Amino acid sequence: MSKKKIGIGFGTWAWGNKLVWGYKSETDDILLKKTFFDAIDGGLDLVDSADSYGTGSLFGQSEKLIGDFLEEFPKRKLKKITIATKLAPFPWRIGRNGLNKAFQESNRRLKGNMTRVQLHWSTFRYAPWQEEQLLNGLGDLYEKGLIKEIGLSNTGPKRLHFLYQKMKERGIKINSIQMQLSLLTKPSLEDENIKNICAENKIEYLAYSPLGLGILTIPPNKSPKNTTFLRQKLFQRILPKTIELRKLMNNIAKKYSASQAQVALNWVRSHGAKPIVGIRNPSQAKDAISALNWSLTKSEKEKLDFFRSKCLANMPQNPFTSP
Ligand SMILES: NC(=O)c1ccc[n+]([C@@H]2O[C@H](COP(=O)([O-])OP(=O)(O)OC[C@H]3O[C@@H](n4cnc5c(N)ncnc54)[C@H](OP(=O)(O)O)[C@@H]3O)[C@@H](O)[C@H]2O)c1
Structure with missing residues (x-):
């Protein structure tokens, strides 16, 4: 895979x-700025x-x-990258014009980018x-030329297919679908169906939380560094049940002089999806960029698939995800 x-x-x-x-506000922002520029300069697009x-x-x-x-x-340089945001369909955002105000506010914060x-x-x-x-x-905003591309998120294959067709009848393309996909998500037929719909219709398949919120980056013999209460709870539940998977990831990483994070990202890529990795500092940006330089062999991918299928703990799914 190139x-x-x-x-x-x-x-x-x-x-x-x-x-x-x-997040600690201003103290983090200087670091985030460097993270942002390094990531884009390195090819995260x-x-x-x-x-x-x-x-x-x-x-x-x-x-x-x-x-x-x-x-x-x-x-x-902006032309080479996609700046994507998501608008939340909160219960008070109702009807065809329900997202108009939210769109305007996001566009203002993003300074029209x-x-x-x-x-x-x-x-x-x-x-x-x-x-x-x-x-x-x-779609109306798209037709008015106010937005360039439209994407979906947390939408299962049935609805994706239905909504794709509906928008197609209006002459509007759904450009992407964003779903949780990682070595820690439960393997499902839905994933396969989404992958096929995306391939058939040239929809970009985006995989969020590809590192399982960081769990997949922790070496099998190490404990996580201090983190927030909510993440700690999740880590405590999942870490002991994923030792074998992380051992395998660690061995593959060593072969490529890479990190476990890179193995996790390249596993997602081997499944036809583009990982969207959560980075918080320049070294995490650098690590993600390095994953672009290599790919898993077929047998490494299959071995990881097998260990994933035997994994005794999975990431929680977004409860709103549709069929
Ligand atoms: N559509 C949706 O509903 C939805 C839901 C969730 C996420 N997303 C999107 O997907 C993005 C990524 O997912 P995510 O942030 O939830 O989780 P993730 O990418 O699975 O994990 C991010 C965490 O992994 C750790 N990390 C990142 N790079 C690392 C590296 N090279 N080595 C070691 N640790 C590393 C960091 O932990 P530390 O903070 O401890 O350093 C980071 O905070 C989000 O930022 C968001 O844009 C979308």
Whole structure:
């Protein structure tokens, strides 16, 4: 698999999120700026954000930081990357125009640099009538030339197929679908179906949380460094049940003089999806960039698939994910 075929993007959920990630505002921002520029200079070609990234008074903080950083970014280089954000279909964002205000606010925070808008999750399980309306609203913004690309997230294969066709009837393409996919997600037929729909229709398949929030980067004989209470709980549950998988990852990593993070990212790529990795510092950016320089062999991929299928613990799924 060549570097050109499937790239790597990076996500910014942590950038402003105190609860899950312990973000400390200004102290972190200087580091994040360097992370951002290093990542793009190194070839990570998609930046993922969301209007809900940033907790409490920091609502929208991730988009704000990206917008600020982009002010110093050469415009000619901007054409080579995708700046993607997600709009949350909160229950008070109702009907065809329900996301208009949110779009305007995100666009303002991103200083007009938005390439792609994604519907953050499917409302199909609790307000099925909303999903098509909200998406049609994004279609209206597209037709007015206000947004360039549209994507979905946390939408299963049935709805993806349905919504893709509906938008196609309007002459609008769904450019991407973003789902959780990693060595720690439970293997499912849905994953395969999504992969096939994406391949058939040239939809970009984006894999979020490819490192299982960092669990997959922890060597089999090591304990995690201090982290937030919420992440600690998850780590404590999953780590003891993933030792064999992480041993295998560690062995493969050694063969390529790489890191376990790189093995996790390249496993995602070997499944036809583009990982969006959550990076928080320049060394994590550098590590992700290095993953672009090599790929897993078929037998390494299959061995990892096998250990994944035997794994006794999995990452929790987004409960809103539609069929
Ligand atoms: N569509 C959705 O509903 C949805 C949901 C979740 C995430 N996402 C997107 O996907 C992105 C990535 O997912 P994620 O941030 O949840 O999880 P992730 O990429 O699986 O894990 C990110 C964490 O892994 C650790 N890490 C990153 N690079 C590393 C390296 N080279 N070596 C060691 N540790 C490393 C960092 O932990 P430390 O912080 O401890 O350094 C980082 O915070 C998000 O930022 C977001 O854009 C989308």
